Amino acid sequence: MKYFVVDAFAENVFGGNPAGVCVLEEQLSKEMMQSIAAENNLSETAFVFKRELGKYDLKWFTPIVEIDLCGHATLGAAFVVANFIDKEVVKMEFSTLSGILTVTKSGDLLEMDFPSWMPMEIKVTEEMEKAIGARPLEAYLSRDLILLLEDEKSVIELKPDFEKVEKLKEGMLLVATAKGTEFDFVSRCFVPKAGIDEDPVTGSAHSTLIPYWANKLGKEEMVAKQVSQRGGVLHCKNAGERVQIRGGAILYLKGEIFV
DSSP, X not given: OEEEEEEETOSSTTOSEEXXXXXXXXXXXXXXXXXXXXXHTSSOEEEEEEEETTEEEEEEEOSSOXXXXXXXXXXXXXXXXXXXXXXXXXXXXXXXXXXXEEEEEETTEEEEEEXXXXXXXXXXXXXXXXXXXXXXXXXXXXSSEEXXXXXXXXXXXXXXXXXXXXXXXXXXXXXXEEEOSSSSEEEEEXXXXXXXXXXXXXXXXXXXXXXHHHHXXXXXXXXXXXXXXXXXXXXXXXXXXXXXXXXXXXXXXXXXXXX
């Protein structure tokens, strides 16, 4: 099968978050897709199967588990479809575990339409503080655990204890965030529960971060940065029950997988 590695939310190669993208000619078993994702050993591998022009099945796997939503691997999959499968397509619909997700060409960027998950405030616990090595100002929960820190510097300098993060009962992802200096807000994302200590750029986390920061800042359109070592920029829009996330993508590798 054709295989690509795409740096998503990147302006240059080696930036953003690398996603594996497998283009399927026939459906594969869940066990086979999990084995391929483990062999690829990227934070996520996407599997794309074309139904008809503009309509595709899409699944995402970390090296150890299938997940219900992944932003950067969706962006990577859309980049591969638009550049190597159906070059004439403008709008793509992906059938996923999170329902139908649309991705549209927007100039040099790709715009994803994702669900909006406004988080609920919860109590900050001692376990949260020990897990990230800092005292959060506030804590919120949707699918993910969102911890608000004092400032951008605090987010950048975090040194989490990943074993303790994995043991937290709240949330699939742990997201540390703060108001930005150059950007509207910044974040880092830790996912040891899915076998990923730190995810470089996490589109799905912004399903929660966008409505949260839109409410906090009083803005519907924002530019965010994930301040991991690789880093990446996300152009965000709060749209009621949906969020829109735009980003760029760069091809790193094109090849074949023999299974």
